[in-house]
Amino acid sequence: MPSARVVWIEHSAFLGTDSNRHTTLVSSQQGDAAYGIKPTELFLISLASCTAVTFVQVMQKKRQSITGLEIEVEGTQSPDPPWGFQKIRMLYRVSGVGLDPQAVARSIELAEHKYCSVAASLNDQVQLETRYELLPA
Helix, strand or coil: CCCEEEEEEECCEEEEEECCCCEEEEECCCHHHCCCECHHHHHHHHHHHHHHHHHHHHHHHCCCEEEEEEEEEEEEECCCCCCCEEEEEEEEEEEEECCCHHHHHHHHHHHHHHHCHHHHCCCCCCEEEEEEEEECC
16 A cells, blocks of 8 residues: 655655655755755656656557656646646657557557556546657667
């Protein structure tokens, strides 16, 4: 069962620890006053990481030779509290040898809509927009 713990350090800084004792510093501050990752950006990292892990696994099962993967993710938030995400855009940059574009597209679809628990947790009102680029190996 996934679990985590968050401990307040000072000001707006917190230390997050997962069930394997990996830690990350979290803060709501911006710019030079930032101690760590903002929670909203940590959510975007979680979404991209979850789909990345699944995407790579699906592509390997399809015997697609991936040599690199980078996902850029950005979100548009509501202007009013609680500033929930209204739209999230993801760009997959995939490199590999002889990649099949249909396999890439289908693997992204499976990662985002079937296997990623973070994506499955998104509110139905959040629009998820995805693109991908095939890069040279």
